[in-house]
Amino acid sequence: MSSTFTDAKGRLEPAIEYADVSADTLERLRLPKSVLKVSIPVRMDDGSLKVFAGYRVRYDDTRGPTKGGIRFHPDVNADEVQSLAFWMTFKCAALDLPFGGGKGGVAVDPKELSTHELERLSRGYIDAVADFIGPNVDIPAPDVATNQLVMGWMMDQYSTITRRIEPGVITGKPVAMGGSLGRDTATGDGAWHVIRTLAPRLLDGDGPWTAAIQGFGNAGQALATQLHNAGHKVVAVSDSKTALYNEEGIDVPAARQAKADGALEADGAKEIDAEELLALDVDLLCPSALENAIHEDNAGDVRARTLWEVANGPVTAAADDVLIGNDVIVVPDILVNAGGVTVSWFEWVQNRAGLPWSADEVRERLEEHMVEATEAIWSLRDEHDIPLRTAAYAHALRRIGEAVDARGSAGDYK
Numbered sequence: 350m351s352s353t354f355t356d357a358k359g360r361l362e363p364a365i366e367y368a369d370v371s372a373d374t375l376e377r378l379r380l381p382k383s384v385l386k387v388s389i390p391v392r393m394d395d396g397s398l399k400v401f402a403g404y405r406v407r408y409d410d411t412r413g414p415t416k417g418g419i420r421f422h423p424d425v426n427a428d429e430v431q432s433l434a435f436w437m438t439f440k441c442a443a444l445d446l447p448f449g450g451g452k453g454g455v456a457v458d459p460k461e462l463s464t465h466e467l468e469r470l471s472r473g474y475i476d477a478v479a480d481f482i483g484p485n486v487d488i489p490a491p492d493v494a495t496n497q498l499v500m501g502w503m504m505d506q507y508s509t510i511t512r513r514i515e516p517g518v519i520t521g522k523p524v525a526m527g528g529s530l531g532r533d534t535a536t537g538d539g540a541w542h543v544i545r546t547l548a549p550r551l552l553d554g555d556g557p558w559t560a561a562i563q564g565f566g567n568a569g570q571a572l573a574t575q576l577h578n579a580g581h582k583v584v585a586v587s588d589s590k591t592a593l594y595n596e597e598g599i600d601v602p603a604a605r606q607a608k609a610d611g612a613l614e615a616d617g618a619k620e621i622d623a624e625e626l627l628a629l630d631v632d633l634l635c636p637s638a639l640e641n642a643i644h645e646d647n648a649g650d651v652r653a654r655t656l657w658e659v660a661n662g663p664v665t666a667a668a669d670d671v672l673i674g675n676d677v678i679v680v681p682d683i684l685v686n687a688g689g690v691t692v693s694w695f696e697w698v699q700n701r702a703g704l705p706w707s708a709d710e711v712r713e714r715l716e717e718h719m720v721e722a723t724e725a726i727w728s729l730r731d732e733h734d735i736p737l738r739t740a741a742y743a744h745a746l747r748r749i750g751e752a753v754d755a756r757g758s759a760g761d762y763k
């Protein structure tokens with residue numbers, strides 16, 4: 350049966366021949382380490398009781414405690430969470446972070462909940478998964494529709510349950526509760542470092558480039574701001590309700606302000622169809638919303654020269670083949686959006702050391718880390734003449750393989 354997870358695992362296949370890993374490694378990565386499904390009872394403001402389905406998956410912890418966000422979205426399901434945990438395993442290895450991959454989620458439409466209901470749900474999620482997570486075991490973070498406020502409630506709840514303050518159990522917290530400076534914009538900032546390193550090579554020059562951004566949330570807004578500040582033209586942005594286009598470039602700060610005030614708007618921009626945004630003739634197409642946005646049926650319409658996967662899994666495997674056939678270069682999620690987990694790692698390090706870093710230190714280390722991983726993946730691509738996605742998986746797989754073999758005993762049986 351086809352599923353996001355089957356699709357996700359399929360991405361590994363072409364990378365295997367370039368990674369030269371043991372049979373043990375591939376066997377170890379076939380199945381998730383553990384999968385937890387929970388029910389979360391929440392007392393609603395009207396006095397009724399509602400039970401929500403929650404998940405936490407730890408895919409692989411060979412390289413360290415598992416790490417990955419928690420998503421609140423109506424479509425969250427076991428297949429999706431497992432796929433996201435699988436991707437996190439490779440993302441952390443690609444960036445050389447001392448983590449394995451995990452992910453969590455709750456099937457809920459957070460827009461339908463009051464702030465108090467959302468707090469009860471967030472604390473209820475931690476009540477349900479508390480035995481499964483911990484600063485040395487599994488460390489959640491924000492993802493779609495979860496933010497600093499939610500992470501703060503969750504850390505507080507975990508500390509209440511364990512009867513000690515445990516800031517390192519979760520990242521993406523408010524700075525006042527042990528969060529890191531720069532974590533809120535880290536995913537978009539990281540994507541920008543990948544773009545500014547590779548786009549001049551892929552687009553023959555320094556621009557200015559035109560960009561279309563699907564998903565004007567945490568990641569999309571931070572990336573749009575970087576592009577705007579660097580003098581490039583963000584010609585289109587969208588959220589789940591509205592898609593906007595302005596040939597002259599969207600006023601990104603004004604659009605952010607409008608979104609913060611309640612609805613995505615920008616002076617001089619016209620509304621377009623959501624699918625139209627994905628088919629715009631731009632230098633950079635940046636799907637930054639959810640997985641499977643570009644699929645077999647709309648991949649042929651993509652006219653962008655390069656596609657940067659800011660979201661996790663926005664291009665299906667079938668769409669990848671169409672894009673390659675049409676010479677659209679895809680830069681994969683496990684590299685492009687890894688800035689978020691990288692600064693999450695910085696936050697965890699700061700929590701364990703009890704020593705906060707300055708904003709400049711975070712910025713410099715993020716840049717250094719993103720550029721190093723980007724160059725390593727680019728070299729592998731050049732060496733073998735393979736797509737960047739294959740190179741990124743091969744690069745990550747090698748590192749996971751080293752950790753599997755380092756504790757393995759297969760040699761004793763030869």
Ligand code: NAD
Binds near residue numbers: 587
């Ligand atoms: P977010 O909730 O802050 O923003 C998501 C945005 O996408 C919202 O504006 C929403 O309205 C919009 N959206 C939803 N469906 C859409 C559609 N069909 N068309 C257009 N817009 C749509 O979430 P985020 O944290 O920015 O995450 C976005 C993506 O980035 C996800 O795939 C997530 O897994 C990935 N990601 C996030 C982080 C992080 O640190 N937040 C890190 C790595 C990867």
